[in-house]
Amino acid sequence: MGGKVESWRVRGGGIASPEGYVFELTGGSLCLDFANTVDSRLSAAPQERLGDYNDLVRWAVQSELLTAREARRLLAEAERKGGRAAAVLRRARELREAIFEVFSAKARGAPLPPAAIGTLNQELPKALVRLRLVEDGTGYCWEWKDEDALDRVLWPVVRSAAELLTSDELGRVRECAAETCAWLFLDRSKNRSRRWCDMAVCGNRDKVRRFRQRSRS
Numbered sequence: 001m002g003g004k005v006e007s008w009r010v011r012g013g014g015i016a017s018p019e020g021y022v023f024e025l026t027g028g029s030l031c032l033d034f035a036n037t038v039d040s041r042l043s044a045a046p047q048e049r050l051g052d053y054n055d056l057v058r059w060a061v062q063s064e065l066l067t068a069r070e071a072r073r074l075l076a077e078a079e080r081k082g083g084r085a086a087a088v089l090r091r092a093r094e095l096r097e098a099i100f101e102v103f104s105a106k107a108r109g110a111p112l113p114p115a116a117i118g119t120l121n122q123e124l125p126k127a128l129v130r131l132r133l134v135e136d137g138t139g140y141c142w143e144w145k146d147e148d149a150l151d152r153v154l155w156p157v158v159r160s161a162a163e164l165l166t167s168d169e170l171g172r173v174r175e176c177a178a179e180t181c182a183w184l185f186l187d188r189s190k191n192r193s194r195r196w197c198d199m200a201v202c203g204n205r206d207k208v209r210r211f212r213q214r215s216r217s
Contacts, residue, residue, distance in 0.1 A: 020058050021049055026198050028186030030160035032173070033063060035100040036183045036197070043180035053078045053085040053150075056092050060153040070147060077148050088150045095123055095154060099161050103184050107175040124162055127155035178202035 015022050027033040037059060039047035050056050057074055060066045066074065078085035098119035105112050130152070134143045144155055164170060169186055176183045176197040183197035196202040 021055065023049065023059050023062050024198065025063060027184055028188065029164050029169075030063060030065075031099050031157055031164055032103065032184040032186065034059070034096055034157045034160075035103065037096060038100075040180045041100075041182040050089065050092060050096070053089050056089060056153055065153055065156055073148060074150060074152070078150060081150065085150055088154070091123075091151065092154055094119060095158060099157075100182075100184065102161070102165070103173050104175055104182065106170060107173050107184065120158060120161055120165075123154065123158040126151070127158045130155050131159075176202050 023033070023037065025033045027036055037049040039049060050059065054075065057066065057071050057078075061068065061071050098116040101113050101116040102120065105116075130144050130146055130149070131142055132145050133140045144152060146152065164173070172186045172188060172192065174185055174187045174194060176185070177195040178197075181197060181202050183202075185194070185197050187194040
């Protein structure tokens with residue numbers, strides 16, 4: 001699983017819309033974007049962006065893990081199996097917190113928490129058993145099987161976390177320097193000096209905060 005981790009485009013903007021929340025995907029890796037589905041994590045009132053199973057599916061569509069057709073099928077299945085969908089949502093949040101704890105520790109130079117690694121190891125075989133090789137015309141590629149499994153959106157996330165943990169880019173994982181943010185991202189700047197998840201948001205807020213502090217002094 002070594003080598004460079006695939007780069008994920010910035011899509012969305014972290015805003016509410018009539019169709020639902022539009023996630024800001026600035027982590028640079030799928031698993032980091034998933035960890036960033038909590039806003040203002042270090043504040044007194046962190047905001048949960050995976051409020052229900054629909055939110056989980058919406059995030060997966062925006063992250064290009066599901067097509068619109070696949071999303072409709074999953075939501076219909078979730079409607080029929082509400083208890084199962086709720087259990088998957090709980091698993092998703094537990095996986096997200098494990099991913100955050102692991103990569104936040106790495107960004108801070110702290111030891112990786114064994115319990116969080118244990119959660120990843122529990123989820124990893126559940127994901128990898130769903131992978132299969134299929135012919136794509138020019139050769140073979142990986143494909144996830146079982147389209148109607150309610151937990152299918154978790155499989156590529158846990159695979160992404162395992163790939164990042166074993167990749168050459170692990171040392172580029174950073175945690176946003178903003179006081180209450182704690183979003184994670186890959187620092188691909190030339191001199192590895194990026195401090196903010198989004199310069200236009202957290203970076204500007206910090207500039208304003210420092211300006212006000214200087215003005216009061």
